[in-house]
Amino acid sequence: MGESWWDFIASELRQARIRAGLSQEDLAKRINYSASHVSGVETGQRPPKADYLAAMDDALKTGGMFGRMLRRASLVEGTPPWLRAWIENEREATLLRWYEPAYVPGLLQTEAYARMTLANGLLTAEEIEQRVASRLERQAILTREHPCQIVTVLDVMVLRRPINGQPGVMGEQLAHLVKTAELPHVQILVVTEDAGLYPALQGGFILATLGDGSVLAHLDHQVRAQVVNQPDDVATLQRQWEAVRGEALSRRQSLELIKEVAQTWT
Incomplete structure (x- = not known):
């Protein structure tokens, strides 16, 4: 080694x-x-x-x-080896389109929320701290001189799901979403319960558009993640993205909903 x-x-x-x-x-x-x-x-x-x-x-x-x-x-050390290649793509991306039905996307997480999502009994305290640091470091792509544009679509349950009996953590996290959503290069859209069983609800994914115009996808599974670059698979995920985004509220309506739900966690 x-x-x-x-x-x-x-x-x-x-x-x-x-x-x-x-x-x-x-x-x-x-x-x-x-x-x-x-x-x-x-x-x-x-x-x-x-x-x-x-x-x-x-x-x-x-x-x-x-x-x-x-x-x-x-x-580097706080990131699983299978995720490191994707992080390099993330750094090169000019646009990220991220659909997430379960958690706040990592690039939008607070430190406390990130730590809670990693405290699942499978990692040591040191591993948790390393991965939290790694996750926060990745967020630099949103605050650099030429930031990456990000459009994320969240299922409304991401906003309403309790996290280990810590309402303060959720309150802080939603306040952070509100602040981040006001950045010109960030859009946070929400799909409400009215959508019912809509496309892609079975799992989140990310589409990254690189500087040369090519598009790669990232799928996160229980054990490891997968980078998808086959044209047919990427095209399928892009169709899924358009379908999911079509179910979401507008940017303004989504922001108002996030603010509304944030009040329930105070």
């Missing part, structure tokens, strides 16, 4: 300390941590947390290098 990002960061931290001419004890005093903590991080026995790396960046005047390493490590 090759060196992980965490091993790489630990090695770089040690090398940076040595280049600065500091012992572990000297560095510990400078960043207000114990020498045993410094040693634990450098040997891989302690995970390099954000506050520790921020202190290192400040003490060694690195220009935020270690913080950037942490964000990259969280994205």
Whole structure:
């Protein structure tokens, strides 16, 4: 097995300390941590947390290098291997069309909501934190200088489904949806109960339009996700998208409904 990002960061931290001419004890005093903590991080026995790396960046005047390493490590190490290829497509996309019948799409999730959806008993606490960090890092495509356009269609039950008896988490999440929906490059549309059993209700999917105009799709299953690039399959999903979007409320009506449902979680 090759060196992980965490091993790489630990090695770089040690090398940076040595280049600065500091012992572990000297560095510990400078960043207000114990020498045993410094040693634990450098040997891989302690995970390099954000506050520790921020202190290192400040003490060694690195220009935020270690913080950037942490964000990259969280994205790579905190993401299942089968999802990493899709994330690269996500970064290159100029348009994402995302249908979701069960959860708020990952790119629109708050930290608390993301953590709740991952706390299913199958992941360790460390794995959950890594995946939450990865999910939040992916959201940068919506706030960069040239943001990706996203149109998402949600089933109304996404807004109304309780999440582990935490109404505050849902209230915060819906408030975040309202704020995000007001961005010019984001549309959040809702399909209400009146639609009955409509097309695609059996599973969510994403269509990504890349810079060259090509379209790829992403299907999420119980065990792993699948990137779809066969023309016939992509065409089928695009027809499904048009059918689902046709069932949704308008952008304005959807926003009003989200605001209305948000009030029920306060």
